[in-house]
Amino acid sequence: MFYLLDIIGTMAFALSGALTAMNKKLDPFGVFIIAFVTAVGGGTLRDIMIGRTPVGWMRDLNYVYFIIAGYFIAIIFRKKLDRLRTSLFLFDTIGLGVFTLIGLEKGLDTNLHPIICIALGTMTACFGGVTRDILCNEIPVIFRREIYATICIIGGILFFILKRWNLDNDILYLITSCVMIAIRLMAVKFKWYLPALNQK
Amino acid sequence: MFYLLDIIGTMAFALSGALTAMNKKLDPFGVFIIAFVTAVGGGTLRDIMIGRTPVGWMRDLNYVYFIIAGYFIAIIFRKKLDRLRTSLFLFDTIGLGVFTLIGLEKGLDTNLHPIICIALGTMTACFGGVTRDILCNEIPVIFRREIYATICIIGGILFFILKRWNLDNDILYLITSCVMIAIRLMAVKFKWYLPALNQK
Amino acid sequence: MFYLLDIIGTMAFALSGALTAMNKKLDPFGVFIIAFVTAVGGGTLRDIMIGRTPVGWMRDLNYVYFIIAGYFIAIIFRKKLDRLRTSLFLFDTIGLGVFTLIGLEKGLDTNLHPIICIALGTMTACFGGVTRDILCNEIPVIFRREIYATICIIGGILFFILKRWNLDNDILYLITSCVMIAIRLMAVKFKWYLPALNQK
Numbered sequence: 001m002f003y004l005l006d007i008i009g010t011m012a013f014a015l016s017g018a019l020t021a022m023n024k025k026l027d028p029f030g031v032f033i034i035a036f037v038t039a040v041g042g043g044t045l046r047d048i049m050i051g052r053t054p055v056g057w058m059r060d061l062n063y064v065y066f067i068i069a070g071y072f073i074a075i076i077f078r079k080k081l082d083r084l085r086t087s088l089f090l091f092d093t094i095g096l097g098v099f100t101l102i103g104l105e106k107g108l109d110t111n112l113h114p115i116i117c118i119a120l121g122t123m124t125a126c127f128g129g130v131t132r133d134i135l136c137n138e139i140p141v142i143f144r145r146e147i148y149a150t151i152c153i154i155g156g157i158l159f160f161i162l163k164r165w166n167l168d169n170d171i172l173y174l175i176t177s178c179v180m181i182a183i184r185l186m187a188v189k190f191k192w193y194l195p196a197l198n199q200k
Numbered sequence: 201m202f203y204l205l206d207i208i209g210t211m212a213f214a215l216s217g218a219l220t221a222m223n224k225k226l227d228p229f230g231v232f233i234i235a236f237v238t239a240v241g242g243g244t245l246r247d248i249m250i251g252r253t254p255v256g257w258m259r260d261l262n263y264v265y266f267i268i269a270g271y272f273i274a275i276i277f278r279k280k281l282d283r284l285r286t287s288l289f290l291f292d293t294i295g296l297g298v299f300t301l302i303g304l305e306k307g308l309d310t311n312l313h314p315i316i317c318i319a320l321g322t323m324t325a326c327f328g329g330v331t332r333d334i335l336c337n338e339i340p341v342i343f344r345r346e347i348y349a350t351i352c353i354i355g356g357i358l359f360f361i362l363k364r365w366n367l368d369n370d371i372l373y374l375i376t377s378c379v380m381i382a383i384r385l386m387a388v389k390f391k392w393y394l395p396a397l398n399q400k
Numbered sequence: 401m402f403y404l405l406d407i408i409g410t411m412a413f414a415l416s417g418a419l420t421a422m423n424k425k426l427d428p429f430g431v432f433i434i435a436f437v438t439a440v441g442g443g444t445l446r447d448i449m450i451g452r453t454p455v456g457w458m459r460d461l462n463y464v465y466f467i468i469a470g471y472f473i474a475i476i477f478r479k480k481l482d483r484l485r486t487s488l489f490l491f492d493t494i495g496l497g498v499f500t501l502i503g504l505e506k507g508l509d510t511n512l513h514p515i516i517c518i519a520l521g522t523m524t525a526c527f528g529g530v531t532r533d534i535l536c537n538e539i540p541v542i543f544r545r546e547i548y549a550t551i552c553i554i555g556g557i558l559f560f561i562l563k564r565w566n567l568d569n570d571i572l573y574l575i576t577s578c579v580m581i582a583i584r585l586m587a588v589k590f591k592w593y594l595p596a597l598n599q600k
Contacts, residue, residue, distance in 0.1 A: 021343070027394035029350055029445070030343025044249065049444065051453025053251025058316045116458045130535075135330075135513045137339045143430025150429055194427035201406055221543070227594035230543025244449065253451025258516045335530075337539045 002173065005064050006102060009095025014070030016092055017132050022078060023137050034132055035071045037064070041128035046103055047122050050110045053186045072138040097177035098106045099125040104159055118156030125152045146186050147194055155180040206302060207266050209295025214239040214270030216292055224336050235271045239263070241328035246303055246320050267292045275396045277308055293384045295340060297377035299325040300352045304359055318356030325352045340362065347387050347394055355380040402573065406502060407466050409495025414439040414470030416492055417532045423479060424536050434473045434532055439463070441528035444522050446503055450510045493584045497577035499525040500552045504559055518556030525552045547587050547594055555580040 001086045017038025021031040040057045057063040079083070094170070103124030107117030126142055126149045133140040142148040158193040167175075210242045217238025221231040240257045247255040257263040277284070305315030326342055326349045333340040342348040352399030369376075386392070404593040417438025421431040447455040454465045477484070498512045503524030507517030526542055526549045533540040542548040567575075586592070 024339065026339070026343045029347075030340070031392060033343065033349070048248055048448055049453060049455050049458065051251070053249060053453070054310060054312060054316075055249050058312055058319075059247065061313055062313060064315060064319075069513070110454060110460055112454060113461055115461060115464060116454075119458075119464075134334060134534060135340065135343070137337065137537065139424065140430070140535065142425045143535070147429075150431070181544065194429060226539070226541065229547075229594060230540070233543065233549070248448055253449060254510060254512060254516075254582045255449050258449065258512055261513055261515060264515060264519075266533070334534060335540065335543070337537065 002098070005094055005098045007062060008038045008091055009098045010063055011070040012088065012091030012095045013128055014067040015074050015088060018071055018074030019170050020132055020136060022074070029146045031075070032071050034073065034135055036067050037135065038128045038132040039067045039070070041131040042099060042124040042126060043102070045127045046106060046124045050106065050112070050120070052106065092179050096125050096148070096151065096184060097155065097180040100180065101159070101173055101177060104156055114160045118153060121156045122149050122152040147192055150194065151180050151187070153184050154183065202298070203293055205298045208291055208296045209260060210239045211264055211266045211270040212291030212295045214267040214286065215274050215288060218274035220332055220336055222274070231275070232271050234335055235274065236267050237335065238328045238332040239267045239270070241331040242299060242324040242326060243302070245327045246306060246324045249275055250306065250320070252306070270290055293381050295349065296325050296348070296384060297355065297380040300355050301373055301377060301379065304356055314360045318353060321356045322349050322352035347392055350394065351380050351383050351387070354383065402498070405494055406460060408491055410439045410463055411466045411470040412488065412491030412495045413528055414467040415447070415474050415488060418471055418474030420532055420536055422474070431475070432471050432493055436467050437535065438528045438532040439467045439470070441531040442499060442524040443527060445527045446450045446506060446524050448519070450506065452506070455589065493514045493581050496525050496551065496584060497555065497580040498549070500555050500580065501573055501577060506538065513577055514560045518553060518577070521556045522552040523548050547592055550594065551580050551583050551587070
């Protein structure tokens with residue numbers, strides 16, 4: 001179940017990367033790389049930093065296959081994807097929740113401090129999008145507008161609070177990801193955002 | 201022989217990085233870093249991802265020396281390099297072929313799946329140029345115009361098809377790299393390129 | 401003492417990152433990430449390349465705490481920091497010296513060649529700022545104007561020359577970092593800079 005959500009999240013991230021790249025008028029290879037990097041970038045950085053090499057997607061080809069599938073879906077349906085915007089957003093939000101949990105888990109497996117685990121969870125969920133924006137020569141969108149990473153951090157803190165209560169792992173995952181998804185949906189509906197900080 | 205070609209490719213990549221950086225009016229240190237990163241960036245990312253650390257160029261100083269040589273050649277002959285454009289392009293194409301093969305080999309050494317090996321080969325050949333373009337604040341050129349990475353992928357597929365026939369390694373390398381070099385030369389001569397994908 | 405200087409340098413780098421990000425009108429999370437990356441980026445890249453994982457800041461939470469402190473100082477005093485420009489510059493310069501020494505040390509611990517150690521020292525001191533500029537969508541400032549990295553290289557060479565004389569480690573560190581700090585101060589006072597290289 002968790003693995004299935006992970007795959008759905010990966011595909012959703014690949015789709016979002018492919019769409020961004022097509023808006024930049026990149027060629028098919030460029031679009032593929034951006035899709036790939038958006039999908040696996042966060043997990044790759046996390047694995048490299050904690051020393052889990054070869055990195056995750058090199059050891060489980062399912063990720064590669066589903067990214068390729070996401071890529072072709074993006075290309076074939078590119079003129080109709082506007083109508084699917086809501087479904088895409090939902091998948092992306094699922095990805096956000098699942099990727100954060102995976103990052104938290106890997107941090108715990110490596111015996112890292114909760115603060116570092118939360119950093120790893122946030123990195124897993126956000127860094128793919130950051131790399132996508134850097135490759136497309138933009139200031140990463142999550143630094144500017146959406147409360148995206150903030151949700152990962154809140155999810156991470158909630159995870160460790162609930163963990164103290166010795167909840168069953170499945171329930172722990174379920175609650176944390178549902179809360180994160182709910183906050184994201186509300187954030188977009190009610191247009192919550194962080195104000196820009198500037199010096200003057 | 202193979203090692204010699206690797207060194208030539210490294211130097212050619214360093215030269216290409218230095219030229220790009222000089223066009224951006226960077227200072228001598230900036231030019232050096234861009235030259236270095238263009239030359240070793242792809243191999244470094246590959247080594248980090250599969251866990252071969254310290255990364256390659258830290259263990260064989262010849263790469264460092266030849267990059268330094270390439271850097272000084274670029275600076276000294278910078279006003280004449282336009283006339284050497286054809287030789288530079290040839291060296292760069294040799295680099296493309298050799299770097300792809302090295303990436304494939306390292307993937308096989310790490311017992312990774314052929315698809316991942318092809319990804320590693322492409323990464324080794326392309327990522328240096330991608331980093332060069334990111335540091336110079338451009339959308340990477342290989343995402344936009346040239347069929348560069350596509351050649352790496354074709355080379356990688358050919359490599360695994362030929363490998364099934366139990367060819368001698370030297371012949372396998374020779375055929376694969378010659379085919380890649382030939383495709384690149386034809387691609388430039390006949391102006392083959394991938395069309396931009398866009399949403400509308 | 402050395403550890404204390406390292407912490408001061410980390411905080412100074414975090415401050416400098418936060419200020420750059422606030423000038424780009426990023427949101428509070430974006431500012432935090434840029435502060436974090438500026439502070440630990442160089443050491444992280446170094447650790448990844450030589451295979452010291454999990455990377456440094458994941459194993460010593462003091463870095464994280466002081467970066468968070470630097471972040472809040474930057475936000476709270478953001479309207480007054482212009483007046484503290486001199487102190488900030490001094491801290492940043494201390495960071496430059498200390499980070500270079502740490503990079504050199506880690507290289508020696510890994511039994512790498514002096515040239516590679518100097519590269520690691522330079523990387524540790526400079527790469528945080530490079531990442532900050534890439535994330536803010538600028539060509540890295542150290543490639544364009546300041547003689548920053550050049551000072552790291554000079555410091556590295558001096559370090560290995562002095563090391564041959566079998567000096568006590570503390571004295572070796574003290575001399576090297578003082579020379580680097582002195583060069584930086586003079587470079588800014590007397591406006592030393594490297595000329596742009598360009599092709600025409």
